[in-house]
Amino acid sequence: MGAECNCNCQADSSKKIDELLSQYRGNPNGLIVVLAAIQQDNGYLPKDLMIRVAEELNVPLTDVYGVATFYTAFTLRPRGRNSINLCLGTACYVKGAPEVHDAIEKELKIKAGDTTEDRRFTFDVVRCLGACGIAPVMTVNGEVHPRMTAEKVSEVLSKYE
Numbered sequence: 001m002g003a004e005c006n007c008n009c010q011a012d013s014s015k016k017i018d019e020l021l022s023q024y025r026g027n028p029n030g031l032i033v034v035l036a037a038i039q040q041d042n043g044y045l046p047k048d049l050m051i052r053v054a055e056e057l058n059v060p061l062t063d064v065y066g067v068a069t070f071y072t073a074f075t076l077r078p079r080g081r082n083s084i085n086l087c088l089g090t091a092c093y094v095k096g097a098p099e100v101h102d103a104i105e106k107e108l109k110i111k112a113g114d115t116t117e118d119r120r121f122t123f124d125v126v127r128c129l130g131a132c133g134i135a136p137v138m139t140v141n142g143e144v145h146p147r148m149t150a151e152k153v154s155e156v157l158s159k160y161e
């Protein structure tokens with residue numbers, strides 16, 4: 001971690017971010033470059049750093065949020081080390097995905113769309129993954145787990161630290 005922000009916010013930023021902010025000071029054209037670097041550094045865009053970006057690049061905060069929410073490469077919330085995607089498309093749904101969904105929420109003590117407190121998992125639901133023949137389908141970090149059941153959830157998730 002590098003210098004502490006001097007705009008009264010609590011955010012720390014890396015040296016790389018500090019350098020980018022000074023390189024693009026007063027230049028709104030640097031917005032995406034700076035946000036991408038922050039995303040890479042933190043795994044998400046912390047609010048304090050977005051405020052700092054707005055101030056230093058002279059971009060309205062609403063525009064910073066607009067860009068941050070438009071591009072799927074950016075996320076406003078911390079993500080877990082492991083990313084679970086459970087398909088709730090029609091084929092998966094009728095083959096029992098809702099039970100798997102509830103089992104994941106119960107196992108991790110979070111709701112879909114959230115990240116566990118220890119940042120071990122982020123759990124998202126998605127629409128058809130294009131693998132309906134092996135429904136219900138769940139992926140963890142892109143690894144496919146076919147024919148999921150509520151009973152398998154605990155064992156499958158235990159493989160991911």
Ligand code: FES
Nearest residue numbers: 087089092129131
């Ligand atoms: S509906 Fe789930 S993979 Fe197609």
